[in-house]
Amino acid sequence: MRATSYLDNYYARLGISRTASLDEIHLAYRNAARRFHPDANKIAGAHELFLLVQEAYNTLSDREKRWKYDSSLPPDIDAPPSIMVNTLYSRGQITPGEPNQVIYVLLDLMATGFDGSQQRSPLNVCLVLDSSTSMAGSRLTQVVKAANRFIEQLMPNDILSVVTFNDHAELVVPAQSGGDIHRLQSKVSTLQTRGGTEILQGLQLGLKEIQRNLRSNYTNHLVLITDGRTYGDESPSLHLAEQASRLGVALSAIGIGEEWNENFVDQLVAIGGGSSLYADRSAEIHKLLEHRFTTISQCFANNVRLNFEAGPNATLQYAFRLSPDLGALHTASPLVLGAIPLETSLSVLLEFSLDATELKHGDLVLAEGELRLEIPTRAIPATKAHFRLSRPIQDVDEPQVPSQTLINAIGKLSLYRMQEQARQDIEAGDLVGAAKRMRMLATHLLSSGQKSLAQTVLLAADDIKQGGALGEKTGKQIKYGTRALILESDD
Amino acid sequence: MKINCPNCGVEQEQNDLFCSNCGTKLMSTTPTDSTSMGGVPTNKLEASGTLPVPVGKARLNLHIIRSGQILPLTGPGEYIVGRVSEGQSILPDVDLEPYAAYESGVSRLHARIRIEDHAMWITDLGSANGTRVNNEKLVPHRTYLLSNKDVVRFGRLNVQALVGQE
Numbered sequence: 001m002r003a004t005s006y007l008d009n010y011y012a013r014l015g016i017s018r019t020a021s022l023d024e025i026h027l028a029y030r031n032a033a034r035r036f037h038p039d040a041n042k043i044a045g046a047h048e049l050f051l052l053v054q055e056a057y058n059t060l061s062d063r064e065k066r067w068k069y070d071s072s073l074p075p076d077i078d079a080p081p082s083i084m085v086n087t088l089y090s091r092g093q094i095t096p097g098e099p100n101q102v103i104y105v106l107l108d109l110m111a112t113g114f115d116g117s118q119q120r121s122p123l124n125v126c127l128v129l130d131s132s133t134s135m136a137g138s139r140l141t142q143v144v145k146a147a148n149r150f151i152e153q154l155m156p157n158d159i160l161s162v163v164t165f166n167d168h169a170e171l172v173v174p175a176q177s178g179g180d181i182h183r184l185q186s187k188v189s190t191l192q193t194r195g196g197t198e199i200l201q202g203l204q205l206g207l208k209e210i211q212r213n214l215r216s217n218y219t220n221h222l223v224l225i226t227d228g229r230t231y232g233d234e235s236p237s238l239h240l241a242e243q244a245s246r247l248g249v250a251l252s253a254i255g256i257g258e259e260w261n262e263n264f265v266d267q268l269v270a271i272g273g274g275s276s277l278y279a280d281r282s283a284e285i286h287k288l289l290e291h292r293f294t295t296i297s298q299c300f301a302n303n304v305r306l307n308f309e310a311g312p313n314a315t316l317q318y319a320f321r322l323s324p325d326l327g328a329l330h331t332a333s334p335l336v337l338g339a340i341p342l343e344t345s346l347s348v349l350l351e352f353s354l355d356a357t358e359l360k361h362g363d364l365v366l367a368e369g370e371l372r373l374e375i376p377t378r379a380i381p382a383t384k385a386h387f388r389l390s391r392p393i394q395d396v397d398e399p400q401v402p403s404q405t406l407i408n409a410i411g412k413l414s415l416y417r418m419q420e421q422a423r424q425d426i427e428a429g430d431l432v433g434a435a436k437r438m439r440m441l442a443t444h445l446l447s448s449g450q451k452s453l454a455q456t457v458l459l460a461a462d463d464i465k466q467g468g469a470l471g472e473k474t475g476k477q478i479k480y481g482t483r484a485l486i487l488e489s490d491d
Numbered sequence: 492m493k494i495n496c497p498n499c500g501v502e503q504e505q506n507d508l509f510c511s512n513c514g515t516k517l518m519s520t521t522p523t524d525s526t527s528m529g530g531v532p533t534n535k536l537e538a539s540g541t542l543p544v545p546v547g548k549a550r551l552n553l554h555i556i557r558s559g560q561i562l563p564l565t566g567p568g569e570y571i572v573g574r575v576s577e578g579q580s581i582l583p584d585v586d587l588e589p590y591a592a593y594e595s596g597v598s599r600l601h602a603r604i605r606i607e608d609h610a611m612w613i614t615d616l617g618s619a620n621g622t623r624v625n626n627e628k629l630v631p632h633r634t635y636l637l638s639n640k641d642v643v644r645f646g647r648l649n650v651q652a653l654v655g656q657e
Contacts, residue, residue, distance in 0.1 A: 095558065095559075399651050401640055
């Protein structure tokens with residue numbers, strides 16, 4: 001039992017204060033039991049997380065056990081309010097004297113005490129829509145349809161603005177409340193297409209509109225919808241995304257067709273903890289925007305980030321968000337995790353590499369720092385808590401079986417990571433390696449019954465070997481195809 | 492009820508532990524865990540004498556015990572486990588070189604793991620330092636059934652077989 005550090009303790013698991021009464025503990029447990037039920041939580045292995053909650057409850061609900069546990073806890077530890085934090089490690093300990101070790105950590109953050117009757121926090125959203133020539137026809141029609149549906153779902157206290165961009169950006173709907181649906185819809189329906197795609201223009205104007213109503217009790221979000229590749233303004237766009245992230249404005253994107261640059265867009269939205277979605281046919285746009293509306297509006301906490309410093313013998317190698325939206329995260333501090341949804345959890349898989357060559361005993365710190373987040377429905381939204389991830393250094397005789405949840409997550413991620421690595425190989429000029437990796441990926445896909453995706457990957461492997469590049473369309477199909485496999489159910 | 496030896500295919504009595512023809516062990520080397528690949532208890536396998544029907548899809552992961560890496564082997568197929576060194580013509584599918592394979596006495600082509608929907612099998616390929624499953628030494632070139640959580644020792648490198656859900 002080693003759950004006595006910052007954010008990795010029994011109080012954090014239940015999301016209660018150290019001074020919580022017995023009634024509060026019962027209530028928190030009942031809430032957690034409901035939330036971690038496999039039907040409510042899509043993440044594989046919610047069961048294992050539930051066992052962590054159960055363990056915490058068994059101790060804290062027993063006066064004597066709780067007293068004993070409290071005396072083993074450092075005095076300044078407290079849980080962040082209203083958030084349950086559960087930490088699953090792939091190993092109980094680190095092997096002393098061993099270089100090149102790896103540990104996987106699953107961080108699961110979930111809202112407490114939300115019973116569905118409370119009102120969601122109001123939105124301050126800007127839709128930034130590509131209106132370049134290539135959008136003409138069904139793409140634009142579908143975008144307008146999707147935007148109109150988006151407008152219908154707004155509440156009177158939500159704030160919406162709409163920006164279109166091609167070579168220039170234009171303010172179609174200045175930031176205003178979501179009350180007058182028909183007026184908003186009629187403005188959006190007048191969109192025209194012309195010119196090329198300059199994303200920076202759209203982002204700048206969009207962010208400006210959001211900033212006019214920037215309040216921390218709102219969910220501030222910019223949705224970019226584009227079908228084109230932006231040229232020359234990538235780096236100022238990334239810089240703008242960083243500014244937006246610092247202001248507490250999240251970015252997400254929907255890419256249409258094969259021309260847009262998914263690597264750049266993924267990088268852009270990951271800065272603020274957002275994610276990208278891919279519509280390979282324009283008929284899918286409204287479904288994706290509807291999904292985006294749901295994730296934006298069903299937020300309990302926004303702008304969740306870890307300001308961390310890795311321990312002297314640890315490096316954060318990889319970070320991937322498994323829920324609510326899939327996506328690789330930037331591994332530098334701050335680690336921007338995104339939002340905690342109302343009903344499910346924010347779940348992130350971390351991979352640390354460790355070097356314990358010089359270490360014989362004690363604790364190995366993986367990372368330490370502060371968890372920061374904003375809960376818009378609270379009087380003072382910004383909140384923070386200290387955290388530390390660490391493991392003891394000791395030899396064990398019996399091999400420990402890593403958590404099933406982690407094994408499953410790593411297994412499911414492996415296909416996505418293979419295509420990521422193939423892309424890295426191409427960038428590094430190792431075409432033979434990339435083609436080989438793609439063929440391996442195809443074999444794996446075939447054996448998991450994904451015939452058409454395997455076919456696409458095999459063709460890509462040939463293309464890479466001959467032409468040295470990953471096709472626009474195949475690249476997206478492989479990336480979003482393997483990403484979708486992560487979500488496939490466990491039955 | 493008869494079963495066929497997974498190695499030579501000769502028909503065997505259901506209670507036989509070793510193949511009368513080639514000596515391959517017919518059951519898991521040690522029934523430490525009641526679940527085999529696919530979640531069917533091993534003892535059920537012995538009782539019925541047939542291989543268990545697949546229950547859902549499973550995949551095998553190799554867990555390097557000392558250093559904690561988890562290497563997923565997606566889906567069914569054959570995997571040669573070994574280490575890559577310079578000038579080698581046949582490459583293993585699973586390269587253990589990053590996990591101190593050379594120092595641990597892992598051969599270049601050390602063992603073969605075969606995964607089917609319902610079972611995992613392991614064969615030592617005549618490696619220099621041998622393969623053990625739960626501390627029991629495998630006879631080279633004979634095929635053994637591998638169960639979830641079995642500890643496989645390639646030379647001196649301990650690796651645990653872990654079944655995950657697809």
